[in-house]
Amino acid sequence: MLKFATRVQSLKSSSIMEISAKAQELKAQGFDVISLAAGEPDFNTPEPIQKAATQAMAEGITRYTPAPGFLALREVIAEMVTRENGYEVSPDEVTIVSGAKHGIYLALQCLVEPGEAILVPTPAWVSYSPMVELTGAHIIPLPLFEEDGFRPNVDRWKGLAIPPNAKGIIINSPNNPTGVVYTKEDLTRLVSWAIQRNLWILSDEIYEKILYDGAKHTSVSALGPEAKNCTVTVSGFSKSYSMTGWRLGWTIAPKEFSKKLGALQSQSNSHTTSFVQWAAITAAKLPPTILQSMVSEFDTRRQYCMKRLDGLSDYLTYTRPTGAFYFFINMSKFLVPRKMSDVEFAKTLLEKEYLGVVPGSSFGKENCMRISYATSLKNLETAFNRLETFLKTH
Template identity: 35%
Template sequence: MNLVADRLDRIAPSQTITVTAKARALKAAGRDVIGLSSGEPDFDTPQNIKDAAIRAIQNGDTKYTDVAGTPALRAAVAAKFKRDSGIDYKPEEIIIATGGKQVIFNALLATINPGDEAIIPTPCWVSYPDIVSLAEGTPVFVPCGQNAGFKMTGEQLEAAITRKTKWLIINNPSNPTGAAYNAEELKKLTDVLLRHPDVWIFTDDIYEKLAYDGFTPATIVQVEPRLRDRTITMNGCSKGYAMTGWRIGFAGAPLALIKAMDKLQGQSTSNTSSISQAAAVEALNGPQESINGMVEVYKRRRDMVVELLNKAPGLRCHKPEGAFYVFPDMNGCIGKTTKGGRLISADKDFVEALLDEEGVATVHGDAFIFPGHFRISYATSDEALREACARIQRFCEGMR
């Protein structure tokens, strides 16, 4: 009898976490490694947020809360959605979870039946397909290339929808590309969705605050309020407020879906940390100036990284609108041999050889269902990024 359940055969370990762990192990062994694989801000959590958590501890706010979150945080999230996107959610239409990933997990597990399809534009975050598969659904991939800005068109969405389609999952801005849809671009998708009343929409807006050059990412219900009754709008504190370890994700959705997710969460993790929830109230309701400072730094890093990578032979790097990633095309290196003797047959060969020969940790494009590319996170210091790009240039120049 097998110990491990068959359902685990449908999923793989997170490849971004795997690469990050390997880079840490090499560093611990004494290797000079620059890690560009982790999707985590290098900024500290703002002081006012940390102070709110300390006050919560001192005030004894250390007990269980409602499974779906404290009334204060659910109200703060509802106010955030109204303030930032003009979407009216009642506090009871809000759920708080242990990170954005749990929101996704709960929503899909609570709604997908065997054989249901979820449309996922690619490149996509590594966990979307696996969570759909774990729920016994079928991921349907729609490739969206660099020439189209890594964005899905209305025509592509229309062609992907079948009678089995249950969900469209959209990430705006995107991990791994940083591509972001504005209101006009989303309108082309919402026009299609209005013609298909059985398709639900999951919009992952976790990188919403990180956008550059005056670009404003839009969200589905903001663009088309008639889709409100079949859309879940997900966000969180991890990226915009540098709160990854606090584990706060949240979502607004129709009450019936929130109740289903609450039921599932009640039999898994129950409530999110009461201390983290108190900190999140301050993050959402308190001063927002820290975000502007982070965005300014990220923009400078993005511009530097794109410029330097485009100087490397065999690479072509698109300048993204948001998040803190670039997703260079490395097809110009396919078929070449590195200075260390490694034949580059695919993006995984490129990434592994880059780590082994130059000590730069990135993530191969195939992990994001889009081969021929690799992901770099520029959420690290200017000095580290400059040195990493110099190593990547040297690595590409050494190929024959």
């Protein structure tokens, strides 16, 4: 009889992937399901990237690569980040990994000891907590408040007991699930708060290129050498170039750390797929117009969602997002009088109206839901019609 190792006994699949799978299952049974659950752009990967991958395969770039990734790709990423993010990066600080998620997993495995605590401003992306728990550590949520527009406000954490075994903090801007982009001032305060407490920082910047209303992305490592020395940055092209299925991302960290992360990769998945890495060189060199046209389409959808949400203000409130492609919606006005939980709400909405959303409690905040607008305007229109029907008839 096989017995699971303790570390995976309570491990569950990603709740978002589960909701998406349930929606797919209903679809396969012939139901007309619309899912706003997955955080996945609906565009196809830009053609030059596709072509580069096919060409790489035809040219025999199908063999093992160095564990940290092709030097040519690490050079291009280092140049791109130095140029666009405002801090110096050298190729030996870059490791190519199989998606930002994998980069976070590897970084946590390299940084966290069993029994330690990792601080996570919350609501937060669903996968941080399980990935921290896989190291034998646990997370301590640092509450973010709707009244603060879900931006970090260190004054709010004054009364919180931060235990001495707290070793790191995960920062995510632009944020999933709130779509909030932290300003340079927000980050400066947050990062100095972390440095004063001797914490290392994992900065998840996967949505860095998806910005609206003139919002500007600030990289934690651009805040100065002290910040850079204690930060592992994770990013990739999954969201910006619709490459979610390609499984490619990168980490940027001090050289010694990158060496260790590369060693861990060499002893686990070896490296990211060779021709995917090759195609990523093309992705890094694409003219900005391709990205701009996708972001502009997201923005049209965001505006549409705001119009529809404003029309439902008797039932919900929301924080205006300026990045990523999510709305984090407070459903208290609807849920509390009905004594309905957000999980029940999401479940019933899927069963009754065939509309998939993610309950806020998956992100550590009850009475909320997250919707993704990385889907067509037509789908969004139908989705909001269904949501409206549900809210008005329950």
